Amino acid sequence: MYSGNPDRRPAAPVTVSRLRRMKSEGKPIACLTAYDYSLARVEDAAGVDFVLVGDSLGNVVQGRPTTLPVTVDDIVYHTRCVVPACERALVVADMPFLSYTDERAALDCAARLMKEGGAQMVKLEGAGDQTGIVAALARAGVPVCAHLGLQPQLVHKMGGYRVQGRDEAGADALLAEARQLEAAGADVLLVECIPAVLGERLAGELAIPVIGIGAGAACDGQILVVQDVLGITPGRSPRFARDFLADGGSIQAAIGAYVEAVRERRFPTPEHSF
Numbered sequence: 001m002y003s004g005n006p007d008r009r010p011a012a013p014v015t016v017s018r019l020r021r022m023k024s025e026g027k028p029i030a031c032l033t034a035y036d037y038s039l040a041r042v043e044d045a046a047g048v049d050f051v052l053v054g055d056s057l058g059n060v061v062q063g064r065p066t067t068l069p070v071t072v073d074d075i076v077y078h079t080r081c082v083v084p085a086c087e088r089a090l091v092v093a094d095m096p097f098l099s100y101t102d103e104r105a106a107l108d109c110a111a112r113l114m115k116e117g118g119a120q121m122v123k124l125e126g127a128g129d130q131t132g133i134v135a136a137l138a139r140a141g142v143p144v145c146a147h148l149g150l151q152p153q154l155v156h157k158m159g160g161y162r163v164q165g166r167d168e169a170g171a172d173a174l175l176a177e178a179r180q181l182e183a184a185g186a187d188v189l190l191v192e193c194i195p196a197v198l199g200e201r202l203a204g205e206l207a208i209p210v211i212g213i214g215a216g217a218a219c220d221g222q223i224l225v226v227q228d229v230l231g232i233t234p235g236r237s238p239r240f241a242r243d244f245l246a247d248g249g250s251i252q253a254a255i256g257a258y259v260e261a262v263r264e265r266r267f268p269t270p271e272h273s274f
């Protein structure tokens with residue numbers, strides 16, 4: 001948070017309209033997850049545009065096998081830890097599993113994430129049946145990021161973490177859902193684990209910025225879980241991830257290298273895509 005010291009005047013904060021401008025100017029948006037003050041500060045200083053307090057904290061902070069046990073209280077707590085570090089980055093908070101089953105619940109959850117947590121945008125997983133919820137949030141003035149493709153909250157329904165939208169019917173359905181979410185008032189679309197050609201089509205056809213994770217290099221921005229960028233994820237990381245600390249140096253340098261690689265479109269490469 002800006003303390004008022006004129007020697008540490010922050011760069012202009014990232015806003016929804018700034019993200020749209022970056023898209024139209026062809027400037028890739030660099031995004032990372034963060035769950036605590038110290039790492040969020042490193043990310044903000046490195047120029048990360050969009051910091052996500054993700055429900056992946058269930059995995060990387062709490063050591064659970066899925067994101068399902070994460071509560072609204074958990075996300076509020078971690079958002080409160082991250083917000084004071086972000087002088088420039090936009091802070092986005094995930095709505096946890098079963099916290100947005102109807103409009104009332106979604107508005108209550110958004111109220112907690114924004115009023116108690118200080119988030120500037122909320123993110124929710126889901127497609128066609130979620131457009132009413134996105135519209136209700138948008139009507140209430142809540143900035144929304146919709147999350148399509150692989151939805152980790154559906155792990156038990158899908159039977160694992162798999163690439164989505166591989167066949168033509170699946171790709172067309174995803175594209176149609178994305179258009180509906182945009183029309184309902186989503187400000188950003190995040191897409192996870194889809195073929196690179198579909199990521200390219202989405203970014204080309206939507207007016208709102210499309211942020212990819214395992215969605216190819218043509219998306220308007222990229223996001224990764226910060227533990228994957230630092231190579232400290234227990235077990236195997238997803239194929240779309242890259243360890244930016246493996247070549248040595250510091251955590252600051254690794255996060256800086258990630259931001260630079262996204263800005264110069266050197267990440268992801270085909271080996272990190274589907």
Ligand SMILES: Nc1nc(=O)c2c([nH]1)NC[C@@H]1CN(c3ccc(C(=O)N[C@@H](CCC(=O)O)C(=O)O)cc3)CN21
Pocket residue numbers: 055056059060067150152161162163193224225227228233237238239240
């Ligand atoms: N550390 C971490 N990184 C993440 O990106 C992440 C989490 N945790 N936790 C929540 C979800 C789970 N995610 C995952 C987890 C595994 C794969 C995975 O293994 N994907 C396969 C592709 C499978 C296919 O080819 O259909 C892969 O090889 O990467 C993908 C996303 C993404 N999220």
Ligand SMILES: CC(C)C(=O)C(=O)O
Pocket residue numbers: 033052053054055056057094190192213223224225
């Ligand atoms: C993997 C990203 C997109 C996410 O939703 C999370 O970190 O929870």
Ligand SMILES: [Mg+2]
Pocket residue numbers: 054055056067094152
């Ligand atoms: Mg999430």
